[in-house]
Amino acid sequence: MAKVISMKCMKCGREETPRPDRYTCDTCGIDGILDIIYDYKSTPLTINDLERNPDRSLWRYRCMLPIEAETPVSPLQVGWTPLYKQTRLEREFGLGNVFIKDDGRNPSASLKDRASAIGVAKAIEAKAKAICAASTGNAASSLSAFAASMGIPAYIFVPKRAPRAKVAQLLVYGAHTLLIDSTYDRAFELSVEASRRYGFYSRNCAYNPYLVEGKKTVAYEIWEQLGYKIPDRVYVSIGDGCITAGLYKGFYDLVQIGLSDRLPRIIGVQAAGCNPMEVAMKTGEFKEQTPDTIADSIAVGVPRNRLKALRGLKASAGECISVTDDAIRESLVGMPRVTGVFGEPAAVTAYAGFRKQAHSGVIGNNETVVILITGNGLKDIESALSVCTMPEPIDPTFDAVEKYLR
Numbered sequence: 001m002a003k004v005i006s007m008k009c010m011k012c013g014r015e016e017t018p019r020p021d022r023y024t025c026d027t028c029g030i031d032g033i034l035d036i037i038y039d040y041k042s043t044p045l046t047i048n049d050l051e052r053n054p055d056r057s058l059w060r061y062r063c064m065l066p067i068e069a070e071t072p073v074s075p076l077q078v079g080w081t082p083l084y085k086q087t088r089l090e091r092e093f094g095l096g097n098v099f100i101k102d103d104g105r106n107p108s109a110s111l112k113d114r115a116s117a118i119g120v121a122k123a124i125e126a127k128a129k130a131i132c133a134a135s136t137g138n139a140a141s142s143l144s145a146f147a148a149s150m151g152i153p154a155y156i157f158v159p160k161r162a163p164r165a166k167v168a169q170l171l172v173y174g175a176h177t178l179l180i181d182s183t184y185d186r187a188f189e190l191s192v193e194a195s196r197r198y199g200f201y202s203r204n205c206a207y208n209p210y211l212v213e214g215k216k217t218v219a220y221e222i223w224e225q226l227g228y229k230i231p232d233r234v235y236v237s238i239g240d241g242c243i244t245a246g247l248y249k250g251f252y253d254l255v256q257i258g259l260s261d262r263l264p265r266i267i268g269v270q271a272a273g274c275n276p277m278e279v280a281m282k283t284g285e286f287k288e289q290t291p292d293t294i295a296d297s298i299a300v301g302v303p304r305n306r307l308k309a310l311r312g313l314k315a316s317a318g319e320c321i322s323v324t325d326d327a328i329r330e331s332l333v334g335m336p337r338v339t340g341v342f343g344e345p346a347a348v349t350a351y352a353g354f355r356k357q358a359h360s361g362v363i364g365n366n367e368t369v370v371i372l373i374t375g376n377g378l379k380d381i382e383s384a385l386s387v388c389t390m391p392e393p394i395d396p397t398f399d400a401v402e403k404y405l406r
Ligand SMILES: *Cc1c(COP(=O)(O)O)cnc(C)c1O
Pocket: 110, 111, 112, 138, 139, 205, 237, 238, 239, 240, 241, 242, 243, 244, 297, 298, 344, 346, 347, 374, 375, 376
């Protein structure tokens, strides 16, 4: 296993001794998000081993994850999601190599499962009696599934406007569900307080430093599925910034252990109605916002993992852009009709960001581009239906069929 040396504060640089239930820096408090620091000299990941490894899940990278060798993990199959080549998009934009990584193919239908797999394992290491999370929806449904698979009670804080399918997931998995009559940002604060008062293990990606380590496996997979090559650009939507941070960490690891010699440019995409990261990248200053977007999973006015995400965007020579809700709505149907992949609004935001840059001609035709689809479209069918026209029922006669076809 890759040896964890310390947990280092992103704000003040102070290093803490690793402990499964340490979340933030003692000096900086909640803004002092920690980063897991490895001894890369001891890392055992090799291409030879990968080629011989039959495991088609994120556990094929277990040696790069901060989990003890004997810790039990959930049997749910997470990761090793498909990377599809997009010949239609390549033709449309005159590009050579465009791929979609469909992480909606995970057990609870979002990329959040990569973090929950780790979160539940860490909860077991911490001997926690229960686990809690605040979520715009997907982290919650994901945690509920993983907690159920390991028999750990889950307490979930979600804003009441979370899409119904996501709430349905919480209920069927049997999570204790607190529908908060407020925003995600408020639900987050309440969950942190509940974790503190009742000793619940906190699966808040925005804050628990181990979770980003699960999300980094998506970068390893992209590298491995491209034939051990690093793409030039990766498009990813940004809410709290944990996925962005995870992508960067995965690609960074590969450079540190000598399996790659460069990083891809990470292009973060936000909704124009909630773009605090874009503003922070452009002005160097962070300002809280009140979210106003159809893309609920990235309606985050106070991105908790902004320091880690900003580091990833800057260190990778990336950037953060935004797209309008109209562009997101267009992509809700536009992407499935061109790619066969159905994403929820926050997921197609990355696709809309790709289209925006492809149209403006900033992508070189020899570049390899990956668009990360973070959640399945069935998560939010209200939004999908809002951009489609429901057909009127027709008579069950062949005359009616003929009339329709004419
Ligand atoms: C959580 C989520 C995001 C945003 O990820 P962050 O780590 O919060 O930036 C994007 N898309 C989907 C589908 C999500 O569930």
